[in-house]
Amino acid sequence: MRNKNAKTEQGGFVVVVVLCMVMMLSVLLLGFHHEARVNLHSVDDFRRSEQARHCAKAGLNIAIAALKESPDIRADKLQRNLPSYGNTFAVGEGQCSVTLSQESGKLNVNFLKDRSGKLNQTAIDQVLRLFDLLNQQKNAQPQMSYALVPAIIDWADGDDEISDLPFILCESRGAESDYYRRSKPPYACRNGPLETTEELVLVKGMTKEVFDRVSDYLTVYGDGKINVNHASALVLQSLSEQMDAALARRIENRRQLQSFESVAELRDLPGMTETIYNTIRRSATVEPSSEYFHVVSQGSVDRLSRTIVAILHRSGETKNVEVILYKEL
Template sequence: MLVLIIISVLFPIVLAFNSSSMISFLQASNFRDSIYALELARSGIEGAIALIEQDDASYDSEDDKWAILLPMISVGEGVLNVRIEDEDRKINVNQLVKNNTVDRRMERHLRRLIERLGGNPDVVDALIDWIDADNEPTGTGGAEESFYREMGYSCKNGPLEVMDELFLIKGFDKELLVEKGLKDYLTIEPTDGRINVNTAPLEVLLDLHEELREGLCEEIVRKRDEVPFKKLTDVKEVIGFSESLYAKIAPFIKVNSTIFKIESSYSIGRMRKTVTAVVKREGDGVRIVSWRESL
């Protein structure tokens, strides 16, 4: 009987001690994996920057080493995955309003793209109002402080700082940005506003200018897939591309990229760490513009 009493008293104590020890062990293990994963994710960014630095900066295409989807690399007990994409393939929404003046060409570009995706092009009015400094609603779809006050926040009246800021703007809902895919064609990173014709999606090319017909844009894509455009005037070699059309769109296109977004993730067990960096190619080097690490 005495033995049973001792066991009944000691067993819960031992069990509690073992449980506490196991929790401490798991916490220490998770912390170790977290630090390890973060360091390897950071190393992926450094490797990607080296690829960009080694690349010929005079032109950029989907054939470049940085543009080719990198394989998932086994490192230690986990896997490293690195992805690089140039932002010059996209429309820079912050270029829509400069010095409180609307860029009408870019406005038309955005309207055509949104309409092509099945959205209401009048949402561009609200985007203009979000960026410009005045408090006067634009067009039929605009919205200023009085509208956003009812939503519980203020109108920005300045450039966007993160892409998810778009979800705050009147008309820019999940259906348009995600389901219809508009978000994939936009950027808020510091590009110069010109589109790289070697990497731009067909949808962006189609709406670059009202005279760029679908057949001609498809021919541009076919030509660049065969041989990338190495200088801007190479675009004139595309069948159907006239001198007059080239003169109209040349100021808004280019064949190289300067801004790149790098996403590097390392996974080990249940632990996953991601580092996202935006970098700018300048001369012979690459400068980090922004850096974000997952918690």
């Protein structure tokens, strides 16, 4: 009886051990299965992300093709050329959307001083008025500080003398190398023309939130003149103290019907006085000497998307299109 009971106990122990081993193997198999599924999803997400990136590249190529095919880019004719491909168009398993804007319709912060190093009062006043207009918008936050203007001037000029703008009652002083060397971490002041608008976030007082509010209206490309066939309503208003929102809308409405062939045609608009015209005619243009374009191309596949931002330059002589800035987000 004793031997029989011992064998029974031993058999029961073996069964328990086997069951434990089965349970452990099951847990391991479930873990491997879960890890395999995670890895599979990661690989699939990577594949779709790459597909979305290629969709965004396809959108950039469409923008380049549109520029090459459109000799006249005034009055949004170029933008109208993109919908011939579809505002949002299919690319393989995904789709892509493209937006394109003329940089000549923005205020150029590299021209706040002229080539001789003197303050460009006209350009400075335009940026200050733009800040006022942004600050007057409903629930405008953050507020645009006048101190940004002398700070931008000092960042872009070639000297180490702090600018002080006497026509600004407060916040009139900029910042030079000493200020940036004391930053944490320290970095150098460019003391030269800005190469990208994103560089503005390095300037004293230019937070990311402020930059996001103002970046659509500023540029660092072109000859400094404002293309009235592409400028936004706020940029148009910034050209003159007397330019109100109603007159800016009239300019926008007119160019939608027919592009301005010359700056002098602005005189024909109701509300355009000789004072306003004489204020803006030297800083306005309808034919910029150099053509720069801002492209945002977003590709998406299922729930994943990739964005490409680029600056394109089109030669006035050969009409060749060159990518001078390319960034994947």
